Amino acid sequence: AAMKIPLATDCIDLAFEGDAFIVTRQMYGGKVNVRAVLRKSESYMVTVRQAAFQAQKPPVPMNGQIEEIPSPLTEEITTKRFIEYVLPPPGGVDITAAEVLVGIGRGIKDQSNIPLVEELAKSLGGVLACSRPIVDKGWLPSDRQVGTSGKTVKPKLYIALGISGAFQHVLGMKNSDLIIAVNKDPKAPIFSFSDYGVVEDLFKIVPVLKNKISELKTQKA
Numbered sequence: 001a002a003m004k005i006p007l008a009t010d011c012i013d014l015a016f017e018g019d020a021f022i023v024t025r026q027m028y029g030g031k032v033n034v035r036a037v038l039r040k041s042e043s044y045m046v047t048v049r050q051a052a053f054q055a056q057k058p059p060v061p062m063n064g065q066i067e068e069i070p071s072p073l074t075e076e077i078t079t080k081r082f083i084e085y086v087l088p089p090p091g092g093v094d095i096t097a098a099e100v101l102v103g104i105g106r107g108i109k110d111q112s113n114i115p116l117v118e119e120l121a122k123s124l125g126g127v128l129a130c131s132r133p134i135v136d137k138g139w140l141p142s143d144r145q146v147g148t149s150g151k152t153v154k155p156k157l158y159i160a161l162g163i164s165g166a167f168q169h170v171l172g173m174k175n176s177d178l179i180i181a182v183n184k185d186p187k188a189p190i191f192s193f194s195d196y197g198v199v200e201d202l203f204k205i206v207p208v209l210k211n212k213i214s215e216l217k218t219q220k221a
């Protein structure tokens with residue numbers, strides 16, 4: 001405000017159309033995308049939503065320096081405080097504590113296919129997590145949902161099976177140590193956030209993976 005330049009926060013897209021600077025932001029909890037034209041100015045200030053843009057390598061090496069500026073605030077800020085740690089309900093699973101998560105999405109097609117992927121998760125010593133549509137259908141409880149309206153997870157391994165990679169999901173798992181995605185659509189956004197990607201039908205890949213894991217376990221025994 002002090003600089004008197006237009007400001008737009010939490011943008012998911014930015015574009016110049018002619019000399020009009022257009023930002024896209026979400027409203028109503030992400031149900032509506034709003035394109036807004038900022039008042040013309042020499043400079044603009046925008047902040048972007050986490051994971052909305054792919055980081056680009058600069059065309060030339062940048063020599064920017066980090067300048068540390070001490071905060072002018074001296075008093076303790078009390079807008080955030082720890083209230084209590086809520087344990088999952090008895091029999092529930094705390095996916096935020098799991099080292100291995102097998103995340104399933106709409107690509108799983110039917111509830112009857114869940115035991116197949118649950119076996120895979122168990123064979124890896126992990127548990128099942130999921131995208132929101134799986135919870136909406138009532139196929140898994142809400143404590144398994146990963147994403148902006150679910151849990152944020154950071155397991156050692158996250159296997160995404162039949163998950164498209166909507167940003168609401170990605171924001172909840174993109175910091176996992178290793179991400180492997182299986183999706184039959186080569187253009188699925190999840191691949192941009194994955195360390196390894198398999199473009200294939202998950203129902204072909206899961207049995208092969210399970211066999212390989214039990215083979216390796218037998219060799220070790």
Ligand SMILES: Cc1cc2nc3c(=O)[nH]c(=O)nc-3n(C[C@H](O)[C@H](O)[C@H](O)COP(=O)(O)OP(=O)(O)OC[C@H]3O[C@@H](n4cnc5c(N)ncnc54)[C@H](O)[C@@H]3O)c2cc1C
Pocket residue numbers: 028029030031104105106107108130131132133134145146147148149150151161162163164165166167168169172182183184185188200201202203
């Ligand atoms: C306010 C709001 C909050 C939200 N919060 C969350 C949230 O917390 N978490 C969340 O996950 N979503 C959330 N969503 C929903 C989100 O926008 C997406 O709709 C959702 O993540 C999509 O789930 P999906 O990837 O399972 O399904 P889809 O987007 O339908 O993707 C299914 C994928 O499966 C692939 N596929 C299909 N069949 C196969 C097969 N046989 N083998 C391999 N791949 C296959 C397809 O190619 C596709 O990419 C939210 C939405 C809103 C509006």
